[in-house]
Amino acid sequence: MPSSEISDVLAGRRRGAIMQGDCLVDGRQIPDGTVDAVIVDPPFGIRYRGQNNRQRALLNDEQPFVWFLPEAYRVLRPGGSLICFCQWRVMEDFRRPIQLAGFRIMNCLIWDKGHGGMGHTGCQFAPRHEVAWFAIKGRFRFPGRRPADVLPHRIVPPKRRIHSTQKPLSLMTDLIDSVTKPDELIYDPCCGSGSTVVAAVATGRRAIGMDLDAEHVAAARHRLKHEAANKASDQSVE
Amino acid sequence: MPSSEISDVLAGRRRGAIMQGDCLVDGRQIPDGTVDAVIVDPPFGIRYRGQNNRQRALLNDEQPFVWFLPEAYRVLRPGGSLICFCQWRVMEDFRRPIQLAGFRIMNCLIWDKGHGGMGHTGCQFAPRHEVAWFAIKGRFRFPGRRPADVLPHRIVPPKRRIHSTQKPLSLMTDLIDSVTKPDELIYDPCCGSGSTVVAAVATGRRAIGMDLDAEHVAAARHRLKHEAANKASDQSVE
DNA sequence: ACTACGGTTGAATCCTGAA
DNA sequence: GTTCAGGATTCAACCGTAG
Numbered sequence: 001m002p003s004s005e006i007s008d009v010l011a012g013r014r015r016g017a018i019m020q021g022d023c024l025v026d027g028r029q030i031p032d033g034t035v036d037a038v039i040v041d042p043p044f045g046i047r048y049r050g051q052n053n054r055q056r057a058l059l060n061d062e063q064p065f066v067w068f069l070p071e072a073y074r075v076l077r078p079g080g081s082l083i084c085f086c087q088w089r090v091m092e093d094f095r096r097p098i099q100l101a102g103f104r105i106m107n108c109l110i111w112d113k114g115h116g117g118m119g120h121t122g123c124q125f126a127p128r129h130e131v132a133w134f135a136i137k138g139r140f141r142f143p144g145r146r147p148a149d150v151l152p153h154r155i156v157p158p159k160r161r162i163h164s165t166q167k168p169l170s171l172m173t174d175l176i177d178s179v180t181k182p183d184e185l186i187y188d189p190c191c192g193s194g195s196t197v198v199a200a201v202a203t204g205r206r207a208i209g210m211d212l213d214a215e216h217v218a219a220a221r222h223r224l225k226h227e228a229a230n231k232a233s234d235q236s237v238e
Numbered sequence: 239m240p241s242s243e244i245s246d247v248l249a250g251r252r253r254g255a256i257m258q259g260d261c262l263v264d265g266r267q268i269p270d271g272t273v274d275a276v277i278v279d280p281p282f283g284i285r286y287r288g289q290n291n292r293q294r295a296l297l298n299d300e301q302p303f304v305w306f307l308p309e310a311y312r313v314l315r316p317g318g319s320l321i322c323f324c325q326w327r328v329m330e331d332f333r334r335p336i337q338l339a340g341f342r343i344m345n346c347l348i349w350d351k352g353h354g355g356m357g358h359t360g361c362q363f364a365p366r367h368e369v370a371w372f373a374i375k376g377r378f379r380f381p382g383r384r385p386a387d388v389l390p391h392r393i394v395p396p397k398r399r400i401h402s403t404q405k406p407l408s409l410m411t412d413l414i415d416s417v418t419k420p421d422e423l424i425y426d427p428c429c430g431s432g433s434t435v436v437a438a439v440a441t442g443r444r445a446i447g448m449d450l451d452a453e454h455v456a457a458a459r460h461r462l463k464h465e466a467a468n469k470a471s472d473q474s475v476e
Numbered sequence: 477a478c479t480a481c482g483g484t485t486g487a488a489t490c491c492t493g494a495a
Numbered sequence: 496g497t498t499c500a501g502g503a504t505t506c507a508a509c510c511g512t513a514g
Binding site for chain 2: 122125148
């Protein structure tokens with residue numbers, strides 16, 4: 001049974017939709033070549049349980065979740081692009097699958113969070129960045145100015161966070177502005193807190209988000225409803 | 239025939255030495271466990287010939303040059319560390335060899351150059367960073383404060399550059415301050431323009447540099463002679 | 477408008493004990 | 496044996512509040 005919200009976004013009658021579902025199954029509702037950018041923060045396969053293991057583990061986080069990639073390639077139009085967040089320990093687990101799905105990898109993007117985290121405090125540099133693969137299907141062109149591959153953006157303050165790995169809106173709007181034009185369609189098959197969809201709607205794009213976790217979907221839908229009108233309010237580091 | 243300059247640095251009679259030679263052969267002059275940090279920017283195997291292919295190719299740059307790693311491990315003391323510059327396209331070619339040589343990889347460091355370079359201007363984010371593996375032998379501890387894994391430092395302006403892949407002194411002094419104490423010994427088996435040795439001497443460490451390329455060695459020795467006394471003069475981005 | 481101070485936090489990691 | 500859940504540890508940078 002196709003979701004009418006997804007049909008509405010595809011037809012342009014609606015800006016954003018977030019649905020609970022399995023992107024490998026329910027994502028088939030999205031026709032071939034209709035999406036302009038896939039922007040996703042998939043489970044890294046590190047069994048992350050939040051700071052001090054306070055939250056339950058993410059779903060699908062037992063192994064690097066790469067299986068959405070062929071579907072991402074299918075729904076993208078030629079000239080479309082993929083941004084796939086990663087972590088330095090597992091980035092290689094994603095590189096080959098991205099290529100095998102048909103993409104051409106163009107960049108390793110760096111999200112600079114501005115200050116460090118935990119880890120082995122005595123013998124490890126404080127982790128202050130995350131990485132994202134930028135890959136393209138066919139002949140891609142930036143719609144505007146050429147962006148740089150380091151993106152400085154502050155993390156979301158914990159109290160305003162509804163998800164343990166939530167990306168800041170300013171980071172997402174920055175990326176969305178760089179790779180898409182207004183009214184274009186963005187798809188996030190593992191949308192978590194919904195930052196991609198919220199940022200896409202806030203910048204005048206259309207977006208579809210999907211996630212296995214019903215709780216996260218509920219929170220993301222609430223967020224979309226209330227933050228969609230507001231512009232991204234996070235501050236860039238620069 | 240052992241170099242007397244290297245003996246002098248090992249004995250503490252001299253602060254820095256740069257010699258022309260093959261680190262796989264001439265590096266054997268350095269005894270086991272005498273070095274506190276190996277800091278190196280090896281040939282990446284990308285047949286780099288400078289911007290616009292203006293310079294001749296680097297020596298040993300036909301394949302990622304990983305063969306110095308067992309020697310690096312041998313000369314390091316337990317608790318010593320390795321910083322090996324890399325590039326995102328080939329970083330995986332270095333990760334396994336670093337581990338196979340006996341090191342434990344602790345970080346992927348990001349050098350943020352502050353502004354972008356060239357590349358495919360229409361479909362690739364402007365490259366603004368380089369990466370470096372940080373790895374340790376045995377039980378390493380930072381001698382001072384815990385540093386972060388993103389290092390913002392401006393590139394050397396092309397006109398002040400004597401080598402096509404020259405690293406800024408401020409970046410090198412930052413790294414050297416983070417992982418070594420004054421008077422400790424640093425070894426760079428592919429020293430190129432000699433930034434590592436110059437920065438080490440400028441921060442009160444001792445250093446040995448080696449390089450195959452006689453022209454680069456001559457330039458680096460000149461640089462060591464004239465810049466050694468001066469402190470690092472480059473500006474950090476922050 | 478500042479500075480000073482104390483509490484909070486981080487896609488972390490190690491360890492223990494239960495299932 | 497194995498896997499999973501929870502507690503302890505860590506420290507530089509951030510936040511909020513007080514002065």
